[in-house]
Amino acid sequence: MSSLFKGVRPYGEDPVDIRVEGEVITEIGTGLEPGEARVYERDGLVALPGFVDLHTHLREPGREDAETIESGSAAAALGGYTAVFAMANTDPVADNDLVVEHVHRRGQAVGLVDVQPIGAVTVGLRGERLAELGAMARSSAGVRVFSDDGHCVADPLVMRRALEYTKGLGAVIAQHAEEPRLTAGAQAHEGANAARLGLAGWPAAAEEVILARDCLLAGQLGARLHACHVTTEGGADVLRWAKARGVEVSGEVTPHHLLLTDERLAGYDPVNKVNPPLREGSDVRALREALAEGVLDCVATDHAPHAVQDKDCEWSGARPGMLGLQTALSVVVETMVRTGLLDWRGVARVMSERPAEIGGLAGHGRPIAVGEPANLVLLDESAEWTVRASELASIAHNSPYDGMRLPGTVVTTVLRGAVTADEGKLA
Structure with missing residues (x-):
């Protein structure tokens, strides 16, 4: 499994491309060629562990x-x-x-x-x-x-x-x-x-x-x-x-x-x-x-x-x-x-x-760096969304934020190199 996340901003800093192979980050740089990797165009998104x-x-x-x-x-x-x-x-x-x-x-x-x-x-x-x-x-x-x-x-x-x-x-x-x-x-x-x-x-x-x-x-x-x-x-x-x-x-x-x-x-x-x-x-x-x-x-x-x-x-x-x-x-x-x-x-x-x-959870909370586990979240800091409790993934709906407009959205979640959620849906 190989993925390339284009134009993301680790910790909100300068944009780079992040290549993931298997469960690990293998390359970080600009203008990386996709090769056989699946490409995710994520320009401007903040990347965090x-x-x-x-x-x-x-x-x-x-x-x-x-x-x-x-x-x-x-x-x-x-x-x-x-x-x-x-x-x-x-x-x-x-x-x-x-x-x-x-x-x-x-x-x-x-x-x-x-x-x-x-x-x-x-x-x-x-x-x-x-x-x-x-x-x-x-x-x-x-x-x-x-x-x-x-x-x-x-x-x-x-x-x-x-x-x-x-x-x-x-x-x-x-x-x-x-x-x-x-x-x-x-x-x-x-x-x-x-x-x-x-x-x-x-x-x-x-x-x-x-x-x-x-x-x-x-x-x-x-x-x-x-x-x-x-x-x-x-x-x-x-x-x-x-x-x-x-x-x-x-x-x-x-x-x-x-x-x-x-x-x-x-x-x-x-x-x-x-x-x-x-x-x-x-x-x-x-x-x-x-x-x-x-x-x-x-x-x-x-x-x-x-x-x-x-x-x-x-x-x-x-x-x-x-x-x-x-x-x-x-x-x-x-x-x-x-x-x-x-x-x-x-x-x-x-x-x-x-x-x-x-x-004491090994493999999580690690820096975004080559050789580290590819556990990542990509988020849009400028986006806003209105919370609808009935549309959340939980069986229950007891959210105090129902109807509230909040800033920042999660776009992509990556667990050990595998995309688990993308653009508001489970992958």
């Missing part, structure tokens, strides 16, 4: 009415992703080698993106007893990230033991930071909007106290910690403090927490209900600055599809979560590129390089 999502819910096994590995992989490829990390809160829970190997094999069979399973930290996500971390790490899936996402590992002794164990495995704990005693019954960010709407408040401190506790534990143990979906200015401050002390901690922010605020809750539309909740404008500004600074390491979608009956209901009964895979790039362009906070090398860092590094 394929995106990597550290936080995706694919729902399979157990909730195939909301998403499957196949439909989620399609959404990922169309969104410019070449690899996703699938969260463990499936049914059955991915807390043993059998389930993570099943997810891994299904991802390989679909073949649109590399699906890397995340293993649960505790059995059944109950926060009481460690899951089979060693067995999952040694399995054919090679699990290197463990998380009870959707639930916090609230017991400090259990969390300490998990950090100790994963340190020996060369793995990382990805913590959903939420002190459950502070969020019991909570429905929205604790603030003026929640008070006006009569919704029980979710305090920022519920996130921040767990982040502070776990940074202290990780620092004392010399273990690795990753903070899932950081949402508050104080949470970013905790990570800044911990990194300054040498703690090996990383953090992610979701696209929706970079763009949306709790003002969207005024109509009680459950599409805006998410865990952790949408915060205030001051938090959004602080998160953008922390991402640009490198305090927050990466953008992770927290792609959370839900079946119609779980969202099309009253606010209190709705499941939290939003789609994110096909809109992530556009939100990053809107919030970080057009504001001047990130250039295209910065986008590559937060959407490809750092998530691949944090997750």
Whole structure:
């Protein structure tokens, strides 16, 4: 298999041609002759390493009415992703080698993106007893990230033991930071909007106290910690403090927490209900600055599809979560590129390089250079599109961006030399 991508701009810089043979980039230059290669005329498109999502819910096994590995992989490829990390809160829970190997094999069979399973930290996500971390790490899936996402590992002794164990495995704990005693019954960010709407408040401190506790534990143990979906200015401050002390901690922010605020809750539309909740404008500004600074390491979608009956209901009964895979790039362009906070090398860092590094995913997040794996995304920075939730590849339609006009479109996605998506369609 040989392909030639003409006139692309690596990291938004000068246009070149990129030749791919097999799974590898073999030549970069100008005026390259096609030979027997299939030619893709992509003049002016920005070329970046394929995106990597550290936080995706694919729902399979157990909730195939909301998403499957196949439909989620399609959404990922169309969104410019070449690899996703699938969260463990499936049914059955991915807390043993059998389930993570099943997810891994299904991802390989679909073949649109590399699906890397995340293993649960505790059995059944109950926060009481460690899951089979060693067995999952040694399995054919090679699990290197463990998380009870959707639930916090609230017991400090259990969390300490998990950090100790994963340190020996060369793995990382990805913590959903939420002190459950502070969020019991909570429905929205604790603030003026929640008070006006009569919704029980979710305090920022519920996130921040767990982040502070776990940074202290990780620092004392010399273990690795990753903070899932950081949402508050104080949470970013905790990570800044911990990194300054040498703690090996990383953090992610979701696209929706970079763009949306709790003002969207005024109509009680459950599409805006998410865990952790949408915060205030001051938090959004602080998160953008922390991402640009490198305090927050990466953008992770927290792609959370839900079946119609779980969202099309009253606010209190709705499941939290939003789609994110096909809109992530556009939100990053809107919030970080057009504001001047990130250039295209910065986008590559937060959407490809750092998530691949944090997750220990070889072959992804690599530079665009001769001899490197051909995992690429080609995007049109000047294009705009109107999001139509019903037209997205996911089975579910719970996108908060439905009807919104966003900048930047993914044109072509390349996984190990094979085009997986091209001009808005699966290849």
